[in-house]
Amino acid sequence: MRTEPVLQVQALVKRYGGKTAVDGLDLVARAGVTAVLGPNGAGKTTTVETCEGYRKPDSGTVRVLGLDPVRQSGELRPRIGVMLQSGGVYSGARADEMLRHVARLHAHPLDVDALIERLGLDSCGRTTYRRLSGGQQQRLALAMAVVGRPELVFLDEPTAGLDPQARRATWDLIRDLRSDGVSVILTTHYMDEAEQLADDVAIIDAGRVIAQGSPEELCRGGAENTLRFTGRPGLDVGSLLKALPADCTAAELTPGSYRVVGKVDPQLLATVTSWCAQHGVMPDRISVERHTLEDVFLELTGKELRA
Amino acid sequence: MTAVGTGSGTGTYVPKPGAAPLPRMIAAQAALETKMLLRNGEQLLLTVVIPTLLLVLFSSVDIVDTGSGEAVDFLAPGILALAVMSTAFTGQAIATGFERRYGVLKRLASSPLPRWGLMTAKTVSVLVTEVLQIALLTGIAFALGWSPHGNPLAVLLLLLLGTAAFSGLGLLMAGTLKAEATLAAANLVFLLLLVGGGVIVPLDKFPSGAQDVLGLLPVSALSDGLRDVLQHGAGTPWGDLGILAVWAVVGLAAAGRWFRWE
Numbered sequence: 001m002r003t004e005p006v007l008q009v010q011a012l013v014k015r016y017g018g019k020t021a022v023d024g025l026d027l028v029a030r031a032g033v034t035a036v037l038g039p040n041g042a043g044k045t046t047t048v049e050t051c052e053g054y055r056k057p058d059s060g061t062v063r064v065l066g067l068d069p070v071r072q073s074g075e076l077r078p079r080i081g082v083m084l085q086s087g088g089v090y091s092g093a094r095a096d097e098m099l100r101h102v103a104r105l106h107a108h109p110l111d112v113d114a115l116i117e118r119l120g121l122d123s124c125g126r127t128t129y130r131r132l133s134g135g136q137q138q139r140l141a142l143a144m145a146v147v148g149r150p151e152l153v154f155l156d157e158p159t160a161g162l163d164p165q166a167r168r169a170t171w172d173l174i175r176d177l178r179s180d181g182v183s184v185i186l187t188t189h190y191m192d193e194a195e196q197l198a199d200d201v202a203i204i205d206a207g208r209v210i211a212q213g214s215p216e217e218l219c220r221g222g223a224e225n226t227l228r229f230t231g232r233p234g235l236d237v238g239s240l241l242k243a244l245p246a247d248c249t250a251a252e253l254t255p256g257s258y259r260v261v262g263k264v265d266p267q268l269l270a271t272v273t274s275w276c277a278q279h280g281v282m283p284d285r286i287s288v289e290r291h292t293l294e295d296v297f298l299e300l301t302g303k304e305l306r307a
Numbered sequence: 308m309t310a311v312g313t314g315s316g317t318g319t320y321v322p323k324p325g326a327a328p329l330p331r332m333i334a335a336q337a338a339l340e341t342k343m344l345l346r347n348g349e350q351l352l353l354t355v356v357i358p359t360l361l362l363v364l365f366s367s368v369d370i371v372d373t374g375s376g377e378a379v380d381f382l383a384p385g386i387l388a389l390a391v392m393s394t395a396f397t398g399q400a401i402a403t404g405f406e407r408r409y410g411v412l413k414r415l416a417s418s419p420l421p422r423w424g425l426m427t428a429k430t431v432s433v434l435v436t437e438v439l440q441i442a443l444l445t446g447i448a449f450a451l452g453w454s455p456h457g458n459p460l461a462v463l464l465l466l467l468l469g470t471a472a473f474s475g476l477g478l479l480m481a482g483t484l485k486a487e488a489t490l491a492a493a494n495l496v497f498l499l500l501l502v503g504g505g506v507i508v509p510l511d512k513f514p515s516g517a518q519d520v521l522g523l524l525p526v527s528a529l530s531d532g533l534r535d536v537l538q539h540g541a542g543t544p545w546g547d548l549g550i551l552a553v554w555a556v557v558g559l560a561a562a563g564r565w566f567r568w569e
Contacts, residue, residue: 180321
């Protein structure tokens, strides 16, 4: 796999009228799957569309596969695949017709029939685009993004509104793209999607990247985790606290139900269980609650509703 | 082409990017655009049904006084001008307006097809449609007893300049207005120019002040020029060609300047 970045965004600024959509954003994406997360209006789509060459930066630089998406657009376009959030197809075109058309614009396209079958688009039959279901329209847009055998694919909310089967099919395709060496830039509102698919996650808010790392790194860093167990009521929490590292807290939430908050690692787990052993306590239902990406996301971007 | 597997790491998707050769891309795009147009019922009504009905109706029933000679000799050139307007202006404006609205232009802008390639394909598609229209309408006109005169090259020049003028105006409308506004305005303009552009009603039926203004409209210039050549066997109608050329330059330049892709 190549090591140079597929995407390099430096100090990108993009304003619409008086509103600053992207405010000095830096982002480096390497080969693999990079998920771009952020609340509505955070600047995700503007950033991605600048990388796709649709918008000219007000300031800052953008390089995609080492190329300037505006000035070297002709060189770049055959090498990328784009899935828009919606639309992009003639309302009177059939799914297979449109996909075959996009394939014809490329020198070495995928086998269209096989791709149609794989994404279940054969069910569209002779129906024209405007009468396809939302899920069929999404899958067609995905197929159009990959049919030209690009090096880098931009997928803007590829599974929004899909049923679970179609969602799985999309995920499987993204995994296959990744293992065949296609890089993917994925914007999504689904945290599980990012956790499942992404090598790297960038969280954008108010036009800047506020956190970036692998899903594991993001979940591990920052907030503390929680360990819970049940035992007989009225255990000496003070004595447990003494056994624990200084920055931990412990409490009996309801009779017989205990919670330890702190940096939960194997050492902490061993400390708790050995304290239980010393006190003749059988810690039933011992569980470690790791932070999910969603926790991290909400912690970083706040819980209030966005536009 | 490569088979698409379902397992992981099959090699199916290993990148092999590349644009198709430019002529192939433009041909594919033009073929698709033409197919979309011929499949669209409203477009066919505008480009085929209305011109055909007008030609047949007004040639066989004496509704409008078309002056001396056979009615079809007056009407056929006007209907040809109408056909050009219906495809290059009305049809193209409406189709392009909705393509812009539904993100088709945007999606194609990130494909290997360059923007000028898309515009070339649109022009090819318009010309192909016009050839089909003209074949049909001249066939009907001949059946109605039409006897055209004049230099075919002058006719071709008029049709091409007329197409350029109407395309510029149609694309200007499609690229600046909302799709619904384009739909309404393009149909309204079609209707107004049909009545006031010398297509079926001779311009000399209008008051003389109005005649001077109406004569400067692109459809008037086109139908007048075609009539001079085809009905009266005149030489190259430079005045009408000049009017069309001005409209073409202004329209295409304005479209190039203000056309928005999304």
